[in-house]
Amino acid sequence: MNIKVDFTHKMAAHCETGTLTGLLNNAGMEITEPMVFGIGQGMFFGYFESKNFPFPTFIVRSKPGEVREKVAKALSIKLNKFTFKDRNEGMKKLDELLAANKAVGTQVDFFYMDYLPDWMRVHINVHFINVIGKNENKYVISDSYFPKVADLDEQLLIKGRWAGGHMAPEGFIYYPELLKSTVDFKKPIIEGIKKSCRNMLSYPIPFIGVKGIYKFAQKIK
Secondary structure (H helix, E strand, O other): OEEEOOOOOOOOOOHHHHHHHHHHHHOOOOOOHHHHHHHOOOOOOEEEOOOOOOOOEEEOOOOOOHHHHHHHHHOOOOEEEEOOOOHHHHHHHHHHHHHOOOOEEEEEOHHHOOOOOHHHOOOOOOEEEEEEEEEOOEEEEEOOOOOOOEEEEHHHHHHHHOOOOOOOOOOOEEEEOOOOOOOOOHHHHHHHHHHHHHHHHOOOOOOEHHHHHHHHHHHOO
C-alpha cells in the first residue's frame, strides 16, 4: 500500500489542538490553532504539592481530549471516533481510511515516535498525531512537534497506539466529516472566553486557576 493524503503540515503549540486544527483545515474549515484552543476552553492551570512526590506537579491546560470534544460540540462538528482491542482490526481500519483519502487523528505513546530527538521521547500516552499516508511498512506522520512530515515504522505505530498504562490509547483514531468552509464563530468564541475565565477565576480552591498561579509565584520569589 502506497498512498499519501493531500495534507498541509504545520507545527503547533500543542499536539491535541495542532492535530485537530490540521484535520479541520484538511476537511475544509478555515480555523487556526489559537481559535481551537480558545473555543475548546483549553486554558487551565493547577499547582500541586504532595508528600508522595519530591517535586511539585503542574497542570497547564485542560484534560487531554476535552478540547476536541468541546470544539466539536460548539461548532456542531461530527467526529467519527474508534477504539480497538484487536490490533489487526485497528490497523486495518486505519489503512481503509487512508485508502479513502482521509487524514486520521491518532492517540499514541510519545516514546515510540522515533523521528523525534531522544531527549524529547518519554512515555506519555496522550500524544496526538495525524497519520496521512503509508509507504510499504512505514506510515507517513504529521506531528505538530516536528518541523516536517515524518516516516514511522508500522511496528512502532502499533506499539504507540496500544501502549498500556494510565490513559492508554486503546488504538484510538478519529476524523471529522466533510465540513463547510465558512462557520459563524462569534457565539462559540464568546462562550469559550466566558467559560475559560470561569475556569481560571471561579474555583474556590487555592491551587487552581489564577489562584494556583499566585501560589506558584510565591514559591519562586
